[in-house]
Amino acid sequence: MSxxxxxxxxxxxxxxxxxxYLGCYGNKEVKTPNLDKFAENGFxxxxxxxxxxxxxxxxRALMTGRYTLPYGGWRPLTTEDTSITxxxxxxxxxxxxVYDTPPMRLPKYGYSRGFDYVRFCNGHELDHETFxxxxxxxxxxxxxxxxxxxxxxxxxxxxxxxxxxxxREAECYLRQRQNWSSDAxxxxxxVISEADNWLKDKRDPNRPFFLxxxxxxxxxxxxxxxxxxxxxCPYDPDYEGNPLLLAPWTEIDGVMTEEExxxxxxxxxxxxxxxxxxxxxxxxxxxxxxxWDNTMVVITSDHGQPMGDGEHGHGLMRKCRxxxxxxxxxxxxxxxxxxxxxxxxxESFVQNVDVTATILDGLGLGVEAVEETGHEGISTYDAxxxxxxxxxxxxRGETDTVRDFAIAGYYGMSxxxxxxxxxxxxxxxxxxxxxSMNKVFYDGSGAGGNAGAQSAKxxxxxxxxxxxxxxxxxxxxxxxxxxxxxxxxxxxxxxxKHPEKAKELLQKLKLYIGxxxxx
Amino acid sequence: MSxxxxxxxxxxxxxxxxxxxxxxxFHKELCPHCKNMEKVLSKxxxxxxxxxxxxxxxxxxxxxxxxxGFERVPTLVFVRDGKVVKVQSGLMNPRELKALHQSI
Numbered sequence: 001m002s003x004x005x006x007x008x009x010x011x012x013x014x015x016x017x018x019x020x021y022l023g024c025y026g027n028k029e030v031k032t033p034n035l036d037k038f039a040e041n042g043f044x045x046x047x048x049x050x051x052x053x054x055x056x057x058x059x060r061a062l063m064t065g066r067y068t069l070p071y072g073g074w075r076p077l078t079t080e081d082t083s084i085t086x087x088x089x090x091x092x093x094x095x096x097x098v099y100d101t102p103p104m105r106l107p108k109y110g111y112s113r114g115f116d117y118v119r120f121c122n123g124h125e126l127d128h129e130t131f132x133x134x135x136x137x138x139x140x141x142x143x144x145x146x147x148x149x150x151x152x153x154x155x156x157x158x159x160x161x162x163x164x165x166x167x168r169e170a171e172c173y174l175r176q177r178q179n180w181s182s183d184a185x186x187x188x189x190x191v192i193s194e195a196d197n198w199l200k201d202k203r204d205p206n207r208p209f210f211l212x213x214x215x216x217x218x219x220x221x222x223x224x225x226x227x228x229x230x231x232x233c234p235y236d237p238d239y240e241g242n243p244l245l246l247a248p249w250t251e252i253d254g255v256m257t258e259e260e261x262x263x264x265x266x267x268x269x270x271x272x273x274x275x276x277x278x279x280x281x282x283x284x285x286x287x288x289x290x291x292w293d294n295t296m297v298v299i300t301s302d303h304g305q306p307m308g309d310g311e312h313g314h315g316l317m318r319k320c321r322x323x324x325x326x327x328x329x330x331x332x333x334x335x336x337x338x339x340x341x342x343x344x345x346x347e348s349f350v351q352n353v354d355v356t357a358t359i360l361d362g363l364g365l366g367v368e369a370v371e372e373t374g375h376e377g378i379s380t381y382d383a384x385x386x387x388x389x390x391x392x393x394x395x396r397g398e399t400d401t402v403r404d405f406a407i408a409g410y411y412g413m414s415x416x417x418x419x420x421x422x423x424x425x426x427x428x429x430x431x432x433x434x435x436s437m438n439k440v441f442y443d444g445s446g447a448g449g450n451a452g453a454q455s456a457k458x459x460x461x462x463x464x465x466x467x468x469x470x471x472x473x474x475x476x477x478x479x480x481x482x483x484x485x486x487x488x489x490x491x492x493x494x495x496x497k498h499p500e501k502a503k504e505l506l507q508k509l510k511l512y513i514g515x516x517x518x519x
Numbered sequence: 520m521s522x523x524x525x526x527x528x529x530x531x532x533x534x535x536x537x538x539x540x541x542x543x544x545f546h547k548e549l550c551p552h553c554k555n556m557e558k559v560l561s562k563x564x565x566x567x568x569x570x571x572x573x574x575x576x577x578x579x580x581x582x583x584x585x586x587x588g589f590e591r592v593p594t595l596v597f598v599r600d601g602k603v604v605k606v607q608s609g610l611m612n613p614r615e616l617k618a619l620h621q622s623i
Contacts, residue, residue, distance in 0.1 A: 465552050465593075465610040466550075466552060466591035466592060466594075466608050467547055467549075467550040467553070467591065467592055468590060468592075469547050469577040469581065469584075469590075469592065507551055514551055514555040517555070518555045518556065518558065518611065518613075519612060
């Protein structure tokens with residue numbers, strides 16, 4: 001099929017979808033038949049990594065096609081950022097954003113900028129307070145959806161502040177759930193159906209489209225159908241405790257049991273299956289509308305989720321530390337390209353910025369389109385070059401390699417480099433408590449965010465980008481090296497045994513991040 | 520486009536006195552950041568051909584660096600009408616360098 005026949009692009013972002021929970025990435029237990037079939041007929045990228053983590057930096061990388069790790073963390077899209085919608089301004093293509101991802105919705109953050117059509121679906125985590133004044137029926141109690149072991153009372157018999165906060169958040173979800181009648185009311189079902197409604201009823205059928213569907217599911221709350229239908233979770237049927245709608249952001253040691261972590265993973269897996277079911281309906285609708293043969297469909301995630309010990313999360317529950325391990329940074333990436341014979345698994349490393357270049361390529365534009373941005377000679381934002389590389393050539397078989405390695409990390413806190421043989425982590429700031437992490441890295445986003453003011457304080461220090469004459473390259477003692485062929489999930493640090501390899505990878509990492517910083 | 524001329528042997532505050540609008544790049548051979556900054560300087564040179572560009576190997580210029588008040592590289596020393604007017608260490612992209620040069 002020629003580029004001309006590929007008319008539209010549907011980009012599907014599924015927040016917090018860990019790659020190894022999908023059948024097509026080797027999971028034998030979690031049922032994801034629709035995504036598996038999508039992968040079987042399309043292209044599956046074995047080594048896709050998000051670079052700057054988590055939610056917001058990933059959206060910025062995807063919107064701009066530029067790496068964020070050397071530049072900034074959890075902060076708004078600024079006028080210096082040239083987004084894909086800036087590039088698509090005044091072109092034939094119509095643009096739509098249908099989403100329920102609350103961090104993107106923070107008004108001052110501007111991540112809905114420039115879309116012709118925007119539909120936000122309320123209620124998911126961070127937007128749950130929208131429903132805090134809805135009366136809650138007495139049979140719904142927040143405590144019944146949390147582990148009693150996590151809820152602590154003070155001397156007067158009152159719950160402490162963190163327990164109250166968990167109960168309050170759980171009850172905000174219950175205020176919504178009490179009126180749900182089927183799984184069509186789950187967040188993923190609603191946002192996917194809204195995207196389908198735009199395709200069917202609202203778009204101009206005579207113009208090409210770029211639709212960004214951003215589903216916050218399978219992100220927590222862990223609220224799959226079994227929780228509301230009072231039946232055992234299919235992936236953990238013998239569990240007897242309370243459903244675990246939420247969990248604290250915490251190191252698990254001394255706080256949570258392995259049984260609780262395993263149950264959370266089972267509920268999460270059930271959410272993944274639900275997302276898969278509703279994507280199956282969407283794929284069916286695309287085919288019924290005659291769009292499958294002229295629409296490129298790109299599916300990815302921003303990150304996974306730490307949910308326990310070892311490969312499940314290195315001892316964390318949720319993203320309370322800036323730890324860019326495999327379970328967080330490695331993401332699924334699946335693409336359907338009309339007219340291209342699929343069924344191909346691509347081993348090359350790719351990064352989320354490459355998705356942006358691929359979307360533009362699918363719409364008949366190259367990354368150089370950024371230089372033309374504007375209308376009638378008006379240069380919109382003095383755009384900087386995109387870093388992304390289109391994935392269409394590797395899918396067409398014109399090349400085997402997009403990138404030899406990937407990078408990942410948290411701005412100002414951690415950098416890592418991953419190649420086929422090794423992964424290496426360079427810590428800028430590993431030790432930080434949960435409260436400081438929320439305040440400093442996440443820009444106080446639980447309280448609505450303060451438009452990047454906190455993140456801006458995490459400026460890179462001059463020492464990070466400079467050397468002292470005469471000094472040898474030294475590998476910090478806190479850095480970590482892993483044998484990726486034997487230890488993909490980074491559980492056995494071998495840095496002491498391979499100091500030369502560590503030095504080589506640290507140099508390569510610094511050189512590459514510096515190169516990105518200077519382009 | 521301006522070439523980056525190596526002046527390691529001659530560099531001194533007196534030698535800079537003949538420069539009207541120059542950027543002097545202090546670097547170190549095995550420094551990865553210096554390799555990146557050299558590319559930035561070349562791109563900047565293409566955008567600002569009137570600016571003279573020079574380089575100095577920091578490992579042979581510790582005295583001059585102490586005199587100018589810095590010890591880390593990469594560092595750019597901006598000279599106008601024979602006088603050092605700005606010293607900037609660390610990385611920047613060509614757009615930032617252009618803006619910094621214009622702001623002086």
